[in-house]
Amino acid sequence: MQDSVKPDGITPSQTVGPFFKYGLTPTGEYAWNDAFTNSTLTPDVSGDRIRIEGRVFDGDGVAVPDAMLEIWQADVQGRFADPQDKRALPNASFRGFARCGTDKDGNYSFETIKPGAVPDPAGKPQAPHILVAVFARGMLRHLYTRIYFNDEAGNAADPVLALVPADRRATLTAVREASKPVYRLDLYLQGDNETVFFDV
Amino acid sequence: MTFIYPIGSNTAHPLPLSPDYKSSIKRAPNKPLIPMPHTLSELTGPVYGHETVREGDNDLTRQHAGEPLGERIIVHGHVRDEDGRGVPNSLVEIWQANSCGRYVHVRDQHPAPLDPNFTGAGRTVSDASGYYRFVTIKPGAYPWGNHHNAWRPAHIHLSVFGYSFVTRLVTQMYFPNDPLFPFDPIFNSVPDEKARARMVSSFDLENTQPEWALCYRFDIVLRGKDATPMENH
Ligand SMILES: [Fe+2]
Numbered sequence: 001m002q003d004s005v006k007p008d009g010i011t012p013s014q015t016v017g018p019f020f021k022y023g024l025t026p027t028g029e030y031a032w033n034d035a036f037t038n039s040t041l042t043p044d045v046s047g048d049r050i051r052i053e054g055r056v057f058d059g060d061g062v063a064v065p066d067a068m069l070e071i072w073q074a075d076v077q078g079r080f081a082d083p084q085d086k087r088a089l090p091n092a093s094f095r096g097f098a099r100c101g102t103d104k105d106g107n108y109s110f111e112t113i114k115p116g117a118v119p120d121p122a123g124k125p126q127a128p129h130i131l132v133a134v135f136a137r138g139m140l141r142h143l144y145t146r147i148y149f150n151d152e153a154g155n156a157a158d159p160v161l162a163l164v165p166a167d168r169r170a171t172l173t174a175v176r177e178a179s180k181p182v183y184r185l186d187l188y189l190q191g192d193n194e195t196v197f198f199d200v
Numbered sequence: 201m202t203f204i205y206p207i208g209s210n211t212a213h214p215l216p217l218s219p220d221y222k223s224s225i226k227r228a229p230n231k232p233l234i235p236m237p238h239t240l241s242e243l244t245g246p247v248y249g250h251e252t253v254r255e256g257d258n259d260l261t262r263q264h265a266g267e268p269l270g271e272r273i274i275v276h277g278h279v280r281d282e283d284g285r286g287v288p289n290s291l292v293e294i295w296q297a298n299s300c301g302r303y304v305h306v307r308d309q310h311p312a313p314l315d316p317n318f319t320g321a322g323r324t325v326s327d328a329s330g331y332y333r334f335v336t337i338k339p340g341a342y343p344w345g346n347h348h349n350a351w352r353p354a355h356i357h358l359s360v361f362g363y364s365f366v367t368r369l370v371t372q373m374y375f376p377n378d379p380l381f382p383f384d385p386i387f388n389s390v391p392d393e394k395a396r397a398r399m400v401s402s403f404d405l406e407n408t409q410p411e412w413a414l415c416y417r418f419d420i421v422l423r424g425k426d427a428t429p430m431e432n433h
Contacts, residue, residue, distance in 0.1 A: 006284040007421040011398050012390040013213045014372040015221075017357060019305035023295030023321035024359060030304065031263070032321045035252045059226040072246060072365045082244035084363070097246035120239050131241050131365055138223030140214035140389045142370060143233070160236050189227045199207060199233035200242050200366050 013141035018066045020135075025068060025101035038100035039111040040073070042093045047076030047113035050181045052147060052174055055106040056136070059190030063106025067136035069187075070099045071110055071147075073129075078116030114149065120159045127154035127161065134187065134197075143197040147185055150175045164196050171195045204238045205366050205423045209282055212398075214389035221385040222346050238366065245364040248291045249325050258324035260296075260336040268318035270299025270337035274407065274415040275373070278330040279360060282424030286330025292420070293359040294322045294334060301340030301354075310342050335413065341380060353380035353387060362422040373418045374400045 022030035027037070041049065056064040073096045074080050079087055081095045096115075100108045117125040130147040148155055150173050155161055161169055171193060174183035187195045216228035261267055275294075279287040297303045297320060300312035304319055318337065326332045339354050355372040362368065374387065378400075381387055390396045401418040408415040 007280060007282060007398070007419070009212045009392075009395055009398065009421065010209050010282055010423055011212075011369060011371050011419075011421045012395045013370060014355075014357075014386060014389075014399065015223075016359075016370050017372075019297075019303040019308055020295060020357065022304050022319065023293060023357070026321075029306075030321075031319050033254060033257075035248070035323065059230070062226075064227070070368075072241070072244075074241070080240065080244040082247050085240060085244050095246060095248075097248075118240050121237055126239060126241070129241065133365065133368055135370060136227055138221070138225075138227035140216060140218055140221065140224055140228075140386070141210075142368065143216070143229070144366070160239070163234055163236050190230055194229055194231050196231075197229055197233050199210075199235040200203070200205075200238060 015137060015140050016068060016135040016142070018137040020068060021101055025099055036097070036099040038098050038109060040094065040096055040098045040113065041111050045094045045113055048181060049111070050114050050183060051109060051111055052183045052185065053107065053109035054184050054186040056102050056108060056187045057106060057189065061191065064136055064189065065102055065104045065106060067102045067106070067134060068099065069108050070097070070133040070135070071112065072097055072131040073112065074115040074118050076113055076116050078118045117154060124159060125154065127152050127158040136189070139189070144200050145187070145195050145197050146172050148173045149183060168196050204243055204425055205364070207235070209423045212390070212392065212395040214391070218385065218389035221389055242366045243364050245367065246361060248361065249289050252291060253323045253325055258322055258334050260318065260320065260322045260334065263319055264317040266317045268298065268315050268337050272335070272413040273338050274333065274335055274409065274413050275356065275401065275418060276331070276333035276407065276415065277418040277420065279326045279332060279362070279420045279422065280330055281363070281422050283426050285424070286326070287362055287422060288326055288328045288330055290326045290330070291361050292324050292326060292332045294356050296320045296336065296356040297339040297342055299337050299340050301342030312340070312342070338375070346385060351380055351383070353378040353384050358420065360420055360422065367422040369420065369422055371399060375416065376400055376403055
């Protein structure tokens, strides 16, 4: 292909398969380097440190032991560690990205901070949220969802949540435990409690 | 609704439910995806460059004391966007089976030998023009339990970040003229024949190294902001 030729379309997605762990999420178990972990935390990061945890289930309610979740989020001021966010401050080493493979019981967890509010295209604030990409054996393309937080008053006015039928918003809303900064959200790939996935 | 990255590009992807691929049946959503405008959250993405990659991570034949068995190959190409522009500084991760079709993953039960000199994982970062290059060995085909006598065509798994969280791509690169293509439900989950062809590398004689390694070219095309994709036809 010549450098100047316009491609006739994108490269299609294929499943991440069952055997991604040694390459993408080795977590010390394989002879490969952990470029990514399930934590976005850096020593100097500001904001409230939180843990988000839950399980991933299939359409039969069976735990998915070979899913991978990736998160992407703003810092506590609602700014992204990407030069395309023109407001980005050259402040911290916070990068806003983490990756977690599910364990044999479908569990995932992330150590991160509660993000700040990010503006929508009209400049109105969105409620604090984290983007999630869901990959798994059996998923031919990854799917996008969001994590919101049940203790955020801004959810009621969030322009993206407003696109979601009210009875499905709970599938996007992590629930804080009473005594500690831990939020829980289970993901259902299919079925009555199916997680809302976005067409983006 | 405003999509900065035109959403029609996604028609190249497989549908989530592709019943011939049995594992998709219980893992594909039943409810339609909900369209939403791209906000700053979708338009930005993780930035990982050279600091993520160690010296030699792009040469899978030099990660152990000895050289792995199998056919040494070069895999190279450009990461581009749909408008044809190179995507610079993009992290490309690969993982693959060894030359016998066996993964080092603990749950791979295929009774083919492991190779102590091959892990099968690699990383690199595309250069200023979007160019990337790996040295590895050609992976073997392997059996799987999807249906009677099911074999995956030889493939290398790839993961690419690109400019934003919505350009994220995980795919598989195949080798030209594989006789297993007509029988593989994962390859054939991509509905459009031309789109399937974009997952197949091409033999590159010009960059094949005499007395050393065959070369395959694989261009990875990510969503572009100015794309005006054809509707499905
Ligand atoms: Fe594979």
